[in-house]
Amino acid sequence: MTIFGACNNLRRICQLIHVMIHYEFPLNEKVRTWLRLEDLFARMTHFVLQDDAVDHHEALTTLFEILEASGRADLKSALLQELELQKRNLTQRADNDPILSGHNIEETLQELEHVTTDLLAMLGKIGQHLRKNEWLMVIKQRASMPGGTCEFDLPSYHYWLQQPSAVRRADLEAWLSPLLPIQEGIRIALRMLRASGHTLNFVARNGNFQQMQGGRNTQMLRLALPRALPCVPEVGANRYAINIRFLHADYLAKSTVFAQDVSFHLTFCELA
Numbered sequence: 001m002t003i004f005g006a007c008n009n010l011r012r013i014c015q016l017i018h019v020m021i022h023y024e025f026p027l028n029e030k031v032r033t034w035l036r037l038e039d040l041f042a043r044m045t046h047f048v049l050q051d052d053a054v055d056h057h058e059a060l061t062t063l064f065e066i067l068e069a070s071g072r073a074d075l076k077s078a079l080l081q082e083l084e085l086q087k088r089n090l091t092q093r094a095d096n097d098p099i100l101s102g103h104n105i106e107e108t109l110q111e112l113e114h115v116t117t118d119l120l121a122m123l124g125k126i127g128q129h130l131r132k133n134e135w136l137m138v139i140k141q142r143a144s145m146p147g148g149t150c151e152f153d154l155p156s157y158h159y160w161l162q163q164p165s166a167v168r169r170a171d172l173e174a175w176l177s178p179l180l181p182i183q184e185g186i187r188i189a190l191r192m193l194r195a196s197g198h199t200l201n202f203v204a205r206n207g208n209f210q211q212m213q214g215g216r217n218t219q220m221l222r223l224a225l226p227r228a229l230p231c232v233p234e235v236g237a238n239r240y241a242i243n244i245r246f247l248h249a250d251y252l253a254k255s256t257v258f259a260q261d262v263s264f265h266l267t268f269c270e271l272a
Contacts, residue, residue: 020224020265025235030078031193031220033069034186040066041183048172051165057149059172064140067127070182076126079185080119082271086192087112089272111188118181129178136175189271193220197267204262207231207246213239222267231258 026032040062047059090105090112130136139157142148151158160168197220202209216239223233223244231246246258 019227021227023223023225023233023235025221025223025233025237027219027221027237027239030082031190033072033075034190036069037066037182037186038190040069041186044172044176048169048176053161053165053168056165056168056172057161060139061143063130063172063175064143066179067130067140070126070179073125076119076122076182079182079189080116082189083112083116083119083185086189086271087116108188108192115181115184115188119185122178122181126182127179130175133175193269193271194222196271197222197269199265199267202264202266204244204246204264207258207260207262209242209244209246209262211242213237213241216268216270218268218270220269222269224265224267225262229262231260231262233264 024035026035044059044062044066047055047062050056050059087109090109093105125131135156139149139154142153149157160171199222202211218237218239221235221237221242223235225231225233230249232249234245234247236243246262247255248258250256
């Protein structure tokens, strides 16, 4: 191997070491629901943009998951309450400190105002337009069974899947559209939550880490590890203590403690 080849290999190793994997751990039910819905909306958006019938089947089953995950009666009211609180906080900060009242705050306030208006315009139970569609509800029921959406079980669904991709995509977008204010509200709330975080560096001795919280109201932890480390975090936390155990990333065998010192970044996210 030439000296140039050795240098290139060393460079690739250094890049791998510094590439991080990020994990997010919600510390209350509200943020847990937001993260689940964020993931589901992102997944559905991906599948809707594809052309294959299999992808659009996945988009529809993901829509059913969104319907279930957003079924909590207090989801919209809790989201509205959080967005209104952040709007008041931003307005107060801008009024008290003219240096902060720049373009970014004004833009965020406009986003908050827009999504709040859209959420207030949502009438009735979230996803009620889907529940009223008997055809979709039959597919939803069958989709919960292994192989339940085969063509001999649901010939009308098989017919829909054979339509041009543009037709299927238009239907999927129409079914998703009434839920978009929820997606947008969660996007803004999580963006602000992530931006609120402050990051500290820690070392887990022999794969274990504990820190007392002192009653602080952290809502989400973000943990970053070098991708080269073959371990994954297992987090238990409340307002009084954080416990993190690192396990071997061997998904083919029973998890065991990664009994080495692990350096990691921990971000504490907390909306005011």
